[in-house]
Amino acid sequence: MKNWRLIHSGLCIFILAATTCFAGVFEDFFQAIERNDEAAVAGLLRRGIDIDSVDREGNTPLMLAARTGYRQMLETLLRHRANVLIINRYGDSALMLAALRGDKEIVASLISAGAEIDPEGWTPLMYAAFEGRTSIVRFLLEQGADVDARSPNGVTALMAASRNAHRETVELLLEEGADLDARNQQGQSAMDLATAAGHTTIVEILGQARERRR
Numbered sequence: 001m002k003n004w005r006l007i008h009s010g011l012c013i014f015i016l017a018a019t020t021c022f023a024g025v026f027e028d029f030f031q032a033i034e035r036n037d038e039a040a041v042a043g044l045l046r047r048g049i050d051i052d053s054v055d056r057e058g059n060t061p062l063m064l065a066a067r068t069g070y071r072q073m074l075e076t077l078l079r080h081r082a083n084v085l086i087i088n089r090y091g092d093s094a095l096m097l098a099a100l101r102g103d104k105e106i107v108a109s110l111i112s113a114g115a116e117i118d119p120e121g122w123t124p125l126m127y128a129a130f131e132g133r134t135s136i137v138r139f140l141l142e143q144g145a146d147v148d149a150r151s152p153n154g155v156t157a158l159m160a161a162s163r164n165a166h167r168e169t170v171e172l173l174l175e176e177g178a179d180l181d182a183r184n185q186q187g188q189s190a191m192d193l194a195t196a197a198g199h200t201t202i203v204e205i206l207g208q209a210r211e212r213r214r
Contacts, residue, residue: 025049033061036070041077051082058088066098066106074106084115091121099124099140102133107140117143122151129157129173132166137173147176154184162190162206165199174209 029049032040041061045051052060059067062082065074074094078084087093095115098106107124111117117124117140125145128136137157141147148156158178161169170190174180183189191210194202 026053029053029061030055030064033064033070033073034068036068036073038073038076041073045080051077051080052086054086054088057090058086060086060088060094062086063088063092063094063097066094066103066110067101069101069103069106071103071105071109074109078109078113084110084113087119093119093124096122096124096127099128099133099136100131102128102131102136104135104139107136111143117145118149123149123157125149125157126151126155126160129166129169130160130164132161132164132169134166134168134172137161137169141172141176147173148179148182150182154182154186156182156190158182158190159184159188159193162199162202163193163197165194165197165202167201167205170202170205174205180206180210180213 025044025047026049029041029044030053032044052062054060055064060082062074062077062084063086064070065077084094093115095107095110095117098110123145125137125140125147126149128140147158150156156178158170158173158180159182161173178190180191181189183192188196191203191206194206
């Protein structure tokens with residue numbers, strides 16, 4: 001019995017030490033990502049750390065690189081086969097975060113690596129439209145993004161762009177045939193949202209588009 005207690009105590013100490021060590025390496029990994037320290041990241045990957053580790057918000061290193069615009073870091077992570085399909089606790093993917101930021105090069109890299117263009121729920125196109133990233137909106141549409149995809153609350157890219165008065169984005173979406181009659185869960189159309197926000201120029205553009213389609 002005494003020997004078993006000694007063995008058990010030894011195992012507990014070993015497990016605690018290993019857990020503490022892992023936590024330290026985990027923190028080092030995410031700190032290296034935040035510093036954009038490719039050498040440190042590469043070294044930790046060689047030591048066997050999981051490239052798809054997540055922080056408290058469910059963000060992977062790939063998401064952090066996409067969100068901050070660290071292009072070379074993102075390419076390094078992709079070369080090590082980082083999973084482009086993971087979403088964080090808010091439902092964001094690396095591609096969605098890159099679209100929100102407006103980094104076309106990162107968006108293109110993620111799509112080439114197999115990122116999902118039209119996931120369930122919010123989409124990269126909606127994120128790009130929300131921020132008025134017209135070049136990203138155009139690129140995503142060229143890659144086959146659904147111009148009228150709906151978010152869980154019924155918002156479309158046109159609604160997002162109209163609500164935030166992004167004229168060029170609105171005009172592009174209209175050129176691509178975005179649905180003017182789509183309504184969110186509150187029954188509001190892009191026109192309604194632009195009107196409520198006081199964006200008279202957007203209201204005029206949407207009205208002209210409706211006239212042309214009659």
